[in-house]
Amino acid sequence: MQNRIQVVFHRTERVRQPETLADRVRTTAPDNVAAAFADLEGLIGLQEAKKLMYEIHALLRMNKEREKHNLKLEKQVFHMVFKGNPGTGKTTVARIFGRIFKEMGILSKGHLIEVERADLVGEFIGHTAQKTRDLVKKALGGVLFIDEAYSLARGGEKDFGKEAIDCLTKALEDKGNEFVCILAGYPEEMDAFLELNPGMPSRFPIHLTFADYSVEELLKIADSMLATKEYRLSASAREKLRQHLIRMRQDVFEDNFSNARYVRNALEQAIRKQAVRLLEIQELTREDIMTLSAEDFVWPNA
Structure with missing residues (x-):
C-alpha cells in the first residue's frame, strides 16, 4: 500500500504544470x-x-x-x-x-x-x-x-x-x-x-x-520607494496618502496625473517634513527615524 501511494505521488509531480x-x-x-x-x-x-x-x-x-x-x-x-x-x-x-x-x-x-x-x-x-x-x-x-x-x-x-x-x-x-x-x-x-x-x-x-496606476498600486510603489530608503509609513500616514491620491486622481489632475513621479515627490517632501519634526525630539528611537507619520504629509489646499 505504501509503495502504491508513492508511485501515485511521483506521477502527480511529473504532470504538474507551472501556474502562471x-x-x-x-x-x-x-x-x-x-x-x-x-x-x-x-x-x-x-x-x-x-x-x-x-x-x-x-x-x-x-x-x-x-x-x-x-x-x-x-x-x-x-x-x-x-x-x-x-x-x-x-x-x-x-x-x-x-x-x-x-x-x-x-x-x-x-x-x-x-x-x-x-x-x-x-x-x-x-x-x-x-x-x-x-x-x-x-x-x-x-x-x-x-x-x-x-x-x-x-x-x-x-x-x-x-x-x-x-x-x-x-x-x-x-x-x-x-x-x-x-x-x-x-x-x-x-x-x-x-x-x-x-x-x-x-x-x-x-x-x-x-495605463495609469490604481491608488493601491501607487501605495505599493510608495512602500517600495520607502523600503529602499529604509523608511516606512505609519497606518495613519498610509490612509492620509491614500485619500490624497484618490482626490488627486479623480478631482484635480484627471487625465494628467503624473503617477509614480507624483508619489516620489510627495515622499521626498514628507521625509523633509519628518526631519524638521524630529529636530524637536532629544532621544530618537530607530522606529522614530524610520516612520513617516500623517503630520509629515502636508499639501497646499489639502
Whole structure:
C-alpha cells in the first residue's frame, strides 16, 4: 500500500504544470534570462509589458526548435511605441527591456540611450542629421529611447525636427537590427504623430500602452520607494496618502496625473517634513527615524 501511494505521488509531480506565464518563462529560460525577467516581474503593474517580453521569449525559443527541424524562422522587428502618462514606468521598462534583449542575444550591449527633441534637433542645416547619427551610433547594441517623440513634428515642414525624423527613418533601414528604437509619449499625441508620418507605423510594429496606476498600486510603489530608503509609513500616514491620491486622481489632475513621479515627490517632501519634526525630539528611537507619520504629509489646499 505504501509503495502504491508513492508511485501515485511521483506521477502527480511529473504532470504538474507551472501556474502562471511568469513561472513558465522561469522554467524554460536560461538562468541569465530568468534573472533579467525577475527585474521586470518585480515591477508593480505593467502586465502588458511583461506579457510582451514573455511572448518574445517564447518566439525565440520556438525559433531554436524550428531551426533543429530545418524550418523557416520567424523574424520580427522589435522597435516600439510606448504610450502613457508621465510616471507610468516607460523609461524603467525600456531600461529593463534592453537588459533582457541583451541576455536573449537580440542586442549586443543592452544599454539605454535616453534622448528628447533638444538632443536630436540642431540649430542649422545639417546639424540635426549629424546629431541624430551620433546618437544612433551611441545606441548601437542597445536601446534608443526618444521621450516625447511627437515634439519632433511640432514645428511643421520647415522645422529641423523633420530632418531628425528623416535621419532616424534612414537609420532604421540601415541599422535597424543593430539597435532597438522606442518612441514614447502621451497617448493622443503619439497617435497624431504616427498619423503624420506614414512610414513610421510599419517601422514600429509593437505598441505598448502604459495605463495609469490604481491608488493601491501607487501605495505599493510608495512602500517600495520607502523600503529602499529604509523608511516606512505609519497606518495613519498610509490612509492620509491614500485619500490624497484618490482626490488627486479623480478631482484635480484627471487625465494628467503624473503617477509614480507624483508619489516620489510627495515622499521626498514628507521625509523633509519628518526631519524638521524630529529636530524637536532629544532621544530618537530607530522606529522614530524610520516612520513617516500623517503630520509629515502636508499639501497646499489639502
